[in-house]
Ligand SMILES: Nc1nc2c(c(=O)[nH]1)N[C@H]1C(S)=C(S)[C@@H](COP(=O)(O)O)O[C@H]1N2
């Protein structure tokens with residue numbers, strides 16, 4: 001005898017099937033290891049945001065009247081690393097930004113070379129998950145522009161930002177984003193804040209602005225941009241210092 005299903009059972013079946021497929025697709029694309037419900041919801045959130053942001057809409061920009069003049073800080077404000085301190089004493093004359101990994105033309109750029117590239121400015125709101133937000137004017141090089149100069153190879157999927165500050169657990173800060181977020185038109189490597197070189201406390205001489213994501217993704221004191229095909233071999237493998245240290249979610253969309 002053929003089984004008979006009510007309309008409700010069929011609808012429920014289709015919904016359940018759809019949910020299972022979405023979970024399967026989202027978790028397959030997700031770079032981290034899926035070990036808990038928390039990781040599954042993170043993966044789903046990531047998949048959904050990519051869909052919603054597929055046209056790369058810009059985040060809101062503000063006016064100079066909205067600026068917070070002394071931009072707050074979070075995390076490391078003065079790297080204790082000797083190498084950083086001596087670079088800073090020398091006004092970052094010896095600083096080089098390295099762009100390497102899965103690229104055709106690895107680059108090493110001084111601050112003057114970075115400043116000579118076409119620049120972009122934006123007045124945006126930073127949101128830290130500790131519960132504060134602040135508006136600043138950031139100027140720098142669009143990340144997409146740097147990446148296109150470096151020639152990203154087909155196998156690359158993520159951009160890792162290596163920082164010059166060692167954290168209190170003796171591990172260096174790092175963060176990572178996918179190539180989609182990296183190519184957002186407001187994703188910048190910023191060297192100026194409110195018309196002045198980025199102060200030490202806010203990540204001198206160069207920090208990431210990833211306006212579609214929350215505070216801890218905005219790596220400060222960046223010295224290396226590495227293109228990779230997976231995140232498992234970087235740090236402890238969860239894609240960032242906070243992710244490794246405190247299980248912070250890797251995809252930190254606002
Ligand atoms: N290298 C490095 N980047 C970092 C941090 C850090 O401690 N070290 N803290 C993060 C956090 S939690 C936030 S909210 C922002 C704060 O940036 P700000 O200090 O300029 O406000 O930087 C992020 N980037």
Ligand SMILES: [Mo]
Nearest residue numbers: 128129215216
């Ligand atoms: Mo933060």
